[in-house]
Amino acid sequence: xxxxxxxxxxxxxxxxxxxxxxxxxxxxxxxxxxxxxxxxxxxxxxxxxxxxxxxxxxxxxxxxxxxxxxxxxxxxxxxxxxxxxxxxxxxxxxxxxxxxxxxxxxxxxxxxxxxxxxxxxxxxxxxxxxxxxxxxxxxxxxxxxxxxxxxxxxxxxxxxxxxxxxxxxxxxxxxxxxxxxxxxxxxx
Amino acid sequence: xxxxxxxxxxxxxxxxxxxxxxxxxxxxxxxxxxxxxxxxxxxxxxxxxxxxxxxxxxxxxxxxxxxxxxxxxxxxxxxxxxxxxxxxxxxxxxxxxxxxxxxxxxxxxxxxxxxxxxxxxxxxxxxxxxxxxxxxxxxxxxxxxxxxxxxxxxxxxxxxxxxx
Numbered sequence: 001x002x003x004x005x006x007x008x009x010x011x012x013x014x015x016x017x018x019x020x021x022x023x024x025x026x027x028x029x030x031x032x033x034x035x036x037x038x039x040x041x042x043x044x045x046x047x048x049x050x051x052x053x054x055x056x057x058x059x060x061x062x063x064x065x066x067x068x069x070x071x072x073x074x075x076x077x078x079x080x081x082x083x084x085x086x087x088x089x090x091x092x093x094x095x096x097x098x099x100x101x102x103x104x105x106x107x108x109x110x111x112x113x114x115x116x117x118x119x120x121x122x123x124x125x126x127x128x129x130x131x132x133x134x135x136x137x138x139x140x141x142x143x144x145x146x147x148x149x150x151x152x153x154x155x156x157x158x159x160x161x162x163x164x165x166x167x168x169x170x171x172x173x174x175x176x177x178x179x180x181x182x183x184x185x186x187x188x
Numbered sequence: 189x190x191x192x193x194x195x196x197x198x199x200x201x202x203x204x205x206x207x208x209x210x211x212x213x214x215x216x217x218x219x220x221x222x223x224x225x226x227x228x229x230x231x232x233x234x235x236x237x238x239x240x241x242x243x244x245x246x247x248x249x250x251x252x253x254x255x256x257x258x259x260x261x262x263x264x265x266x267x268x269x270x271x272x273x274x275x276x277x278x279x280x281x282x283x284x285x286x287x288x289x290x291x292x293x294x295x296x297x298x299x300x301x302x303x304x305x306x307x308x309x310x311x312x313x314x315x316x317x318x319x320x321x322x323x324x325x326x327x328x329x330x331x332x333x334x335x336x337x338x339x340x341x342x343x344x345x346x347x348x349x350x351x352x
Contacts, residue, residue: 008339015342016311018292022210131220152231176224 065153068144071118072170073155076136079111079124086113093123096139098164098186106185107135120144122170132178137186138170139163161187197234204250205230207312212254214308217297229254247313248323255305295345303338310335 087093093112099105107129115124115138122138129135147168150159156174161183163169169186173179208229212222233253240249296304309320321328 011339011343012311015292015307018289019210019214019308019311022213022289024206024209152228176227177220 065151065158066148068118068120068147069151069153069158069170069172072136072138072158072172073153075115075117075124075138076126076172077155079113079115079126080134082111082113082126084111085109086111087123088114093125093139095165096123096141096163096167097125097137097169098167098188104185106181110134118144127182129178129181132173132175132181134173135178135182136172137182138172139167140170141167143168144170159183164188197230200233200246200250201230204247207247208250208254211251211308211312212258214293214296214312215258215301215304217293225254225258228257232257245319245322248315248319251309251313251323252325291346295342298345299338299341302334303341306331306334307338307342 090112094100105127107127109125110128111124111126113124115122117124117138117140121141123141125137125139127135127137147160150157152158156172157176157179158170158172159179160168160170163186166188171179171182173182205226208226209222212225212229213219216222216225229250233250236253240246296307299307306320306324309315309323313320313323315323317328317331320326321331324331326334
């Protein structure tokens with residue numbers, strides 16, 4: 001698309017060249033949402049019950065997100081303002097998260113606490129990252145019965161991973177980049 | 189997910205990922221925010237892909253999702269507030285070493301959001317005036333007049349060299 005004014009053409013060519021030359025990541029780490037097709041039937045159920053599109057999305061999300069993840073998000077909200085170390089054995093908690101040295105954390109430790117999430121005993125750690133905000137980590141003492149790899153809800157992003165010490169850990173974050181940074185640092 | 193669906197999604201990312209990323213970066217002035225926005229846009233688009241009426245309109249459709257996502261997404265809350273206030277003070281990400289590109293990004297951030305939006309879409313999208321009008325939900329005549337005003341505002345921001 002061009003304009004008739006030669007001065008505009010010159011500006012347009014210059015700006016277009018600069019904008020189209022903006023560097024982009026080598027490859028976007030975008031994957032299609034998982035499990036969608038397992039829940040198409042449920043989405044139809046939501047539709048025929050007369051729910052709005054927005055309501056249908058919420059219902060779909062509720063069905064498609066593992067129960068323990070929903071419980072973890074609720075737990076994280078509840079303890080969002082709690083600070084400090086409240087565990088009997090901090091070293092054991094650190095080991096569970098794959099931390100032999102607190103300095104390994106890519107952010108500032110806000111909370112470490114013994115918790116029960118969705119009926120499962122877990123160590124709860126909340127870490128603040130300058131770039132990405134808070135990441136809540138739950139290291140489960142036993143492997144939860146309902147595990148999927150990762151996903152996104154209206155509450156944020158979530159992902160299960162295995163820590164260096166072999167514990168199953170669930171990470172929650174509002175920003176995907178914070179989640180990725182944390183998991184890269186802690187995963188096996 | 190079937191291989192065919194996965195292939196289609198991958199094709200979208202390959203074909204439009206760079207366009208959306210550059211649009212989001214130019215609009216928000218922040219690369220990290222842009223990356224989050226693009227990812228969220230693709231996820232939303234995939235979930236709503238049945239709403240796409242024909243394949244030829246994918247770029248404009250993805251742009252509209254990106255725009256809505258930016259407003260909705262709390263990652264871009266500050267930008268959305270700027271949008272509503274019709275002013276913007278974002279500083280570009282200084283990680284890039286291309287001064288001209290950074291100057292341009294900075295100049296765009298100094299424009300009103302509506303001017304910034306139309307310029308970014310004009311320069312980065314291969315869209316006709318009609319397609320731009322559809323993407324921006326504006327009459328085609330408004331697109332042309334707003335584009336001219338936006339271009340003039342950009343010249344002012346870029347400095348005397350461009351004020352011919």
